[in-house]
Amino acid sequence: GQQLNQSPQSMFIQEGEDVSMNCTSSSIFNTWLWYKQDPGEGPVLLIALYKAGELTSNGRLTAQFGITRKDSFLNISASIPSDVGIYFCAGHRSNDYKLSFGAGTTVTVRA
Amino acid sequence: DSGVTQTPKHLITATGQRVTLRCSPRSGDLSVYWYQQSLDQGLQFLIQYYNGEERAKGNILERFSAQQFPDLHSELNLSSLELGDSALYFCASSAVGTVDYGYTFGSGTRLTVV
Numbered sequence: 001g002q003q004l005n006q007s008p009q010s011m012f013i014q015e016g017e018d019v020s021m022n023c024t025s026s027s028i029f030n031t032w033l034w035y036k037q038d039p040g041e042g043p044v045l046l047i048a049l050y051k052a053g054e055l056t057s058n059g060r061l062t063a064q065f066g067i068t069r070k071d072s073f074l075n076i077s078a079s080i081p082s083d084v085g086i087y088f089c090a091g092h093r094s095n096d097y098k099l100s101f102g103a104g105t106t107v108t109v110r111a
Numbered sequence: 112d113s114g115v116t117q118t119p120k121h122l123i124t125a126t127g128q129r130v131t132l133r134c135s136p137r138s139g140d141l142s143v144y145w146y147q148q149s150l151d152q153g154l155q156f157l158i159q160y161y162n163g164e165e166r167a168k169g170n171i172l173e174r175f176s177a178q179q180f181p182d183l184h185s186e187l188n189l190s191s192l193e194l195g196d197s198a199l200y201f202c203a204s205s206a207v208g209t210v211d212y213g214y215t216f217g218s219g220t221r222l223t224v225v
Contacts, residue, residue, distance in 0.1 A: 031211035033213045035216075040221075042201050042217050048211075088153070088154065092210055092211040097142075097159060097161070097167050098166075098210060101154045103152075103153035
């Protein structure tokens with residue numbers, strides 16, 4: 001089930017803006033992952049984080065693994081129209097067979 | 112192409128009917144996960160199979176069932192369909208011991224119940 005609180009639920013952004021979203025949990029996670037889902041497609045992995053405090057970039061995307069291991073952040077810089085979609089955070093705890101997913105942040109870009 | 116194949120891509124059926132959704136995992140992946148995504152909703156975990164055995168169960172209705180075959184493909188069976196079952200159904204796969212590298216998702220089956 002979903003044990004991760006993801007916010008905001010949705011956002012409208014201006015092309016060229018930097019945006020942020022985050023994911024929090026009451027549990028400690030050993031791995032944080034960020035996925036993007038384009039309309040009508042399956043989610044695709046963007047960034048994976050494995051150490052507390054880790055900061056990882058993938059192009060205009062930057063994600064951070066929170067120091068407490070209970071949160072993660074995703075930033076998109078200089079947004080463009082193709083950034084439209086749903087962004088999901090996911091976490092993995094040791095001894096768990098599966099990932100836990102957040103409810104998603106829907107991003108819409110104003111041209 | 113993610114390597115996870117789901118068929119059919121679209122399915123339209125009537126209430127009360129039964130359908131089967133099929134998933135072939137990425138080559139070498141032993142775990143298969145099924146998710147349901149209703150309109151504007153998140154990913155609801157249904158069930159996980161590992162090498163043919165059920166490993167974890169989520170919010171899966173009793174009208175739904177799944178199995179994983181010896182060749183590792185998986186099928187999700189939905190019966191006595193209701194209008195509210197209309198959704199995108201995703202299959203994902205992962206390799207042994209690498210859940211923390213993430214899942215690979217298929218492109219989904221869009222089920223419409225009329």
